[in-house]
Amino acid sequence: MERGMTDIETAETPATHSGFVALIGAPNAGKSTLVNQLVGAKVSIVTHKVQTTRAIVRGIATHDNAQIVFVDTPGIFKPKRRLDTAMVTTAWGGAKDADIVLLLIDAERGIRGDADAILERLKDVRQPMALILNKVDRVKHETLLALSAAANEKVPFKRTFMVSALTGSGCKDLLDYLAQALPAGPWYYPEDQISDLPMRQLAAEITREKLYLRLHQELPYSSHIETEKWEEKPDGSVRIDQTIYVERDSQKKIVLGHKGETIRAIGQAARMEIAGILEQKVHLFLFVKVRENWGDDPERYREMGLEFPH
Numbered sequence: 001m002e003r004g005m006t007d008i009e010t011a012e013t014p015a016t017h018s019g020f021v022a023l024i025g026a027p028n029a030g031k032s033t034l035v036n037q038l039v040g041a042k043v044s045i046v047t048h049k050v051q052t053t054r055a056i057v058r059g060i061a062t063h064d065n066a067q068i069v070f071v072d073t074p075g076i077f078k079p080k081r082r083l084d085t086a087m088v089t090t091a092w093g094g095a096k097d098a099d100i101v102l103l104l105i106d107a108e109r110g111i112r113g114d115a116d117a118i119l120e121r122l123k124d125v126r127q128p129m130a131l132i133l134n135k136v137d138r139v140k141h142e143t144l145l146a147l148s149a150a151a152n153e154k155v156p157f158k159r160t161f162m163v164s165a166l167t168g169s170g171c172k173d174l175l176d177y178l179a180q181a182l183p184a185g186p187w188y189y190p191e192d193q194i195s196d197l198p199m200r201q202l203a204a205e206i207t208r209e210k211l212y213l214r215l216h217q218e219l220p221y222s223s224h225i226e227t228e229k230w231e232e233k234p235d236g237s238v239r240i241d242q243t244i245y246v247e248r249d250s251q252k253k254i255v256l257g258h259k260g261e262t263i264r265a266i267g268q269a270a271r272m273e274i275a276g277i278l279e280q281k282v283h284l285f286l287f288v289k290v291r292e293n294w295g296d297d298p299e300r301y302r303e304m305g306l307e308f309p310h
């Protein structure tokens with residue numbers, strides 16, 4: 001006997017899965033690179049400098065029938081300043097709200113310092129956890145096995161993956177695991193959405209990346225960028241105004257450079273990348289302003305999605 005189409009469809013439609021996956025790891029472990037690799041697009045800024053990720057950025061991957069929302073946390077490290085404390089608190093907050101927690105270890109560095117402290121703290125985490133040994137393109141197999149054994153001795157990881165976030169090696173296995181391990185449920189976001197980070201913020205992150213790449217020696221972490229204006233033009237282009245806030249006049253001079261050549265180069269690099277992502281022509285205007293002690297201003301923390309540590 002033939003059954004009605006609706007019944008057959010309902011019975012055969014596989015359940016969707018969805019959920020939040022937090023990436024925890026020491027600075028420079030490769031969290032941003034991994035999220036970008038898994039999502040397949042540049043959603044979180046990547047530099048060779050540590051602590052570039054300040055606010056939580058989500059990348060969204062769809063794999064098999066699952067929607068996997070990655071929460072890319074700031075690197076966890078020993079806080080020295082107020083801003084540092086806020087970043088670390090936010091990172092652990094991201095882990096608390098996630099369905100699965102991934103600990104990313106730079107296999108080349110191994111377990112020491114920050115990575116060891118994180119392992120200790122993970123003992124209190126209740127969600128399912130998986131261990132990711134990253135940068136396997138640079139490490140011998142025996143070293144990886146020893147690392148895996150040492151980490152699993154401290155924390156009961158459900159699974160261990162050996163990946164290269166850079167080349168993508170091992171990443172499909174990780175996606176397969178996450179897709180089936182996340183709870184069954186409807187997707188949180190429309191299918192074609194890869195990030196819920198507003199474009200204004202993403203554009204500011206890109207400029208911040210270019211700023212750091214150029215001035216990492218001279219301007220350590222005491223700058224902040226805001227997109228102040230976003231204007232779509234009738235000719236299909238967009239005008240974006242951003243302000244780079246620094247703490248001192250001397251830093252303003254560094255950002256501007258001789259005859260403005262530094263800021264021009266930063267603007268050019270940022271404009272090209274933003275235009276590539278938006279797929280439209282971009283006119284980017286950068287301004288530099290001194291805002292003393294912005295690191296002690298609660299409002300700035302709120303804007304970056306961080307809790308203000310009292």
Ligand SMILES: Nc1nc2c(ncn2[C@@H]2O[C@H](COP(=O)(O)OP(=O)(O)OP(=O)(O)O)[C@@H](O)[C@H]2O)c(=O)[nH]1
Nearest residue numbers: 028029030031032033050051053075135164165166
């Ligand atoms: N060889 C190699 N390098 C990698 C790999 N993954 C990341 N890297 C490099 O490691 C550096 C740090 O990567 P990020 O993704 O910025 O690290 P992060 O953990 O997000 O850093 P924070 O934002 O500071 O917490 C970059 O230079 C990456 O290119 C990998 O699998 N292999």
